[in-house]
Amino acid sequence: MKRTLLFALSITTLVAVIFLFSCSKINMATELGRNVLPPIDNVHTFDTTIDVVTTNGQFALDADTFRTGVAFYQMMGNIGNDPLFGKTNAQLYLQLSPTGYPFKNVPGKLYLDSVILVLKHSFTYGDTLTPQNIQVSEIAQSADFRADSSYQLSQTFPTAGVLGSVMVTPRNLADSFQVINYPDTASTAHEIRIRLDNSFGQRLLSYDSAGASAPYHNDSTFRTYFKGFAIQSTGGNGLMAIEPTTSSPDASGSQTRLLVYYRYDDPGTAGKIDTSYASITLGSSDAVASAIQRDYSGSPAEAAVADPSPAQMLFIQSTPGTYASVQIPGLKGFPNSVIHLAELQMESVYDPSDTVFSPPSDLFLDAYDSTLMSYKLMPYCFPVTSQISSDGLSYVYSISGVNGFYSVPSSGSNQTYYYTKDPAGNTVKQWRFNLTPYVQKLVNGIVPLYNMRLYAPAYTALRIGDVDGPYAQITQRLSFPVSATGQQIYVPAWGRVRLGGGDHPSQRMKLRIVYSKL
DSSP states (O other), rough: OHHHHHHHHHHHHHHHHOOOOOOOOHHHHOOOOOOOOOOOOSSSEEEEEEEEEEEEEEOGGGOOOOOTTTTTEEEEOOOOOETEEEEEEEEEOOOOOOOOOOOSTTTTSSEEEEEEEEEEEEEEEEOOSOOEEEEEEEOOTTTTOOTTTTTTTOOOOOOOEEEEEEEEOOOGGOOOOOOOOOTTTEOOOOOOEBOOOOHHHHHHOOOOOOSSTTTTHHHHHHHOOOOEEEEEEEEEEEEEEEESSSSSSOTTOOOEEEEEEEEEEEETSSOOOOEEEEEEOOOOOOOEEHHHEEOOTTSHHHHHHHHOOOOOOOEETTTTTTTEEEOOOGGGGGEEEEEEEEEEEEOOOGGGGTTTOOOOOOEEEEEEEETTTTEEEEOSSSSSSEEEEESSSEEEEEEEETTTBBSSSTTTTOOOOOOEOOOOEEEEEEEEEEEEHHHHHHHHSSSSEEEEEOOSOEEEEBBOOOOOSSTTOOSOOEEESSTOOOSSSTTTTEEEEEEEEEEOOOOEEEEEEEEEEE
């Protein structure tokens, strides 16, 4: 009896060990962690890959729906030599309007010291070591630049003369320095300070507030005298992100603003001259815009976009940029099965410039519905939440998270990619889109086979892709990115990557499927 019991325990232990080893093996192969797949026995459950067909494309500037906003980072700078994607130039347009008279005495009793435009720097994309010459011009009064409009990234505005310039090295912007804001001194950092021409400062001191049409009567009348700043960069090889408005400035008051340092006759003491400054920040009626121009001339990206044949290399550049079309013809006619995993896998193809020009924080995949003649979210791949609208009569829907759409390295991680090694031993990034719910509905005959688009949007809003279930009737467009995902939200021109396409000899994009026959 004792021998029989020991034998039974031994068999049970052996089976458990074999089962745990099998599960461990498949989980290590998928690196999904939270998803436990059945053992692959090639009798009932199979693990296969399906080829994909990929081509490159470029977004038309006038078709880009992204609009800059006051709350978003604004990109400014110049990329003069990205060996894969060519050149990028980003200009910033900015209004800073006082809401009332900003000085401590009247015109004629004010004496200019200096006038400084301060841009609050957040981070730099690209080369931080090469200096850039930042030039500030005045926006022409004829420009239709106003806060009640939002502007595409292709929109530029005419200018009316240079006001000042400064040479900066982006890496040095993190260094702290002392500033004097009379009567105090404070330490600050991440500021681009551009001294403007004294004639502009004298102009500001000469404006009056008396009368309904006077410049300082209110912010609206001020803009009829001064439309705003146009800021561009020459030289350099990177883009700097500027915060146009800061909800909580630090102790130094660091934020984007116009500083006018001046002396004035003290109204209370004859013959006494005091020193002060006026700080003019971005108001609720001020406009902000970025204009971003791509130039792919002579670059590998240009050649890839011009070639309509299936691509070995895919060139993905963030808004406004490029995309890839993805087709998976091998899914057509795939047998009705239980889909345990359907994962579109891709990885970057190494280039030394990747250390300077990093990939986007998020890649995104959507589906083209030929019936609607528009793109929509990948069906059944996103959780949706709802809340009652302010009028109490309808619901507002939103994507509650996208971690399920990406196979991520660990639960709760905001990182949407893995690190892996290419055949030459270089560290590259790998993305895995979890299409399991969509492919399950596809093989069940509920949803058709869609062509897909891979890109890196700063922002996009799409309809639900589901054709049945609780979300199918939602017509509202839902926004991506979701704030809980990428490192930078609503940032254009941040990130680019070269991926292996469906025809790449060693790093091809593919769809991995683990399934069981019915």
